[in-house]
Amino acid sequence: MGHREITGSLAERNGRYTAILNLYDEDGKRRQKSIALGIPVKGNKRKAQARLEELKREYSTSSCSPAKSRQESPLFADFLHDWLKTTAPTIERTTYQSYQGLIDARLDSFFRERRLRLQDLEAKHIRELHQSIFKDGCNANTVIHYHAVVRKALQYAVKNGLVTENVADRVDRPKKGKYLAEFNSKEELAALFEATKDDSISVVIQLAAYYGLRRSEVLGIRWSAIDFEQGTLPINHKVTEGKADGKHQLYTEDKLKTKSIFRTLPLIPAVRVLLEEQRARQEEYRKLFKKSYCADYLDYVCTDEMGKLFRPNYITDHFKLLLEQHGLRHIRFHDLRHSCASLLLSQGIPMKQIQEWLGHSTFATTADIYSHLDFNSKLESADAISAAFAKEQRDAGMNLSL
Incomplete structure (x- = not known):
């Protein structure tokens, strides 16, 4: 069957023109193709018609016939x-x-x-x-x-x-489901700290919980960045894991996703003690294992007994194993971050300050995740509405007495 002429028409969708082309294959079978022109309907019919004719010519050329076009188009x-x-x-x-x-x-x-x-x-x-x-x-x-x-x-x-x-x-996307984060109470965190105090990733767990750090952030903490005199802990480095040539590989870099992730946090007294203990352990292991001790990550806080930097995926898997071994409630490692946020909220810390502490790029992100936990703000609202009604009732009583 010979090549049939491509025809087409204009349709209106949501106030804009769409071109409807009738394309034919080698057997003469028709298939329609809709192409949104993005041209507003009002006052632009001539412009839309001209664009339709251009499309018909483009699809009619021998080099772009539907049959050949489909063959050349990749899967x-x-x-x-x-x-x-x-x-x-x-x-x-x-x-x-x-x-x-x-x-x-x-x-x-x-x-x-x-x-x-x-x-x-x-x-x-x-x-x-x-x-x-x-x-x-x-x-x-x-x-x-x-x-x-x-x-x-x-x-x-x-x-x-x-x-x-x-x-x-x-195609309409489905509506995003509301994410309700899991978190530990302060009693559960205390039990977790006690149960895992002798484990090699104890320092990782506690740093993540105290500061609400992401996995990549806590593994990226370096001794050279910590200022013990000024009492500051910068979050300015990350450790991630990926595959290269089929092999797992660690990536250490200063490039973080957004500017808000770069932040400097105060050195909490309990964390200062934790870090001093970790540095003493590293020095002890280094003397013990001598030349067998890995010298590639001497500046990193979160290393194992042999001086090797923990892999992010190992932290996730080992944390799960620790919870099972000690009969503790299952949460994800990332939920330590949510636990930190929930404790800050319970202490009346404003959502804006929590955003800055956690390093969220926008206030909306923080509010979307934790607004359901912000009971203090609801108490303030309850007190306000209660006071308003009480005033109305007092005023009404005074009017009646008069």
């Missing part, structure tokens, strides 16, 4: 990997690893099994992706993470002229 699964390699230098290492994990875990197999090519991707395919994730028992937040990767990849494709529309923008 979307392959495109995801290529996009990630291209964008790697522009994103954080941890972000890259997160994207890589999501692609490997589900996106590659989902799109590869369907043999979907980049130019054939439609909104319905992304909706099917969402449904498959929900079907596997995952929550809305998981769907949002996968959706974000697909959308970012398609943004790159649009920017580089590989497709004309980001179809992910035509």
Whole structure:
């Protein structure tokens, strides 16, 4: 069957024009393609019509016929990997690893099994992706993470002229679920400190709980940064873990995600004692193991008996094991950060100060996570409304007496 002429029309969606193209394959089978023009409807019909004609010409050229276009367009699964390699230098290492994990875990197999090519991707395919994730028992937040990767990849494709529309923008994301953080009470933290006091990661646990530090932050604390005379503890370095050439590797760097993460905290008296004890232990181990002692991390506080820096994943796994061994309630290591925040709130510390203590980039982040724990502010509101009604009642009583 000969090549059929491409036809098209304009449609209005949310106050803007969308081009609807009728494309035909070698067998004459029609398929429609919607392309959001981004042109406001009011007063722009001629402009939109001109853009529609341009699109028809683009799709009508022999080099861009639908059949050939589909053959040349890469499989979307392959495109995801290529996009990630291209964008790697522009994103954080941890972000890259997160994207890589999501692609490997589900996106590659989902799109590869369907043999979907980049130019054939439609909104319905992304909706099917969402449904498959929900079907596997995952929550809305998981769907949002996968959706974000697909959308970012398609943004790159649009920017580089590989497709004309980001179809992910035509798919509604599910509403983000409210995250209720787990945390230990001060009694539970005291029990945890006592139970783990002789373990090699005791210093890691206590530093994380006292300061609400992220795992990467507590492992990044260095002796040279601590000012014992001024009593300050800077948070300006991090330790992360990733794969390079198939092998696990530690990364130590001063580059933190946002400026707010760089912060200097006061040296709490109990932490000063903790650090002095840790330094004495390190010196003892260094004398004991001599040449076998690792000299690569002498400036780091959180090292094991052989002087090696703890791996972040080891901290997570070993912390879980410690809780099981001592019969303590299960929480994640990151929940020590939430425990710190809950204790600060219980002591009446304002949310803004907690934001600065934890190093959140925005106040909204802190409020979103911990507002349900801020009972003190609710008590103030209760007192205020109670006082207001009491005043109304007193005034009403005085009017009646008159």
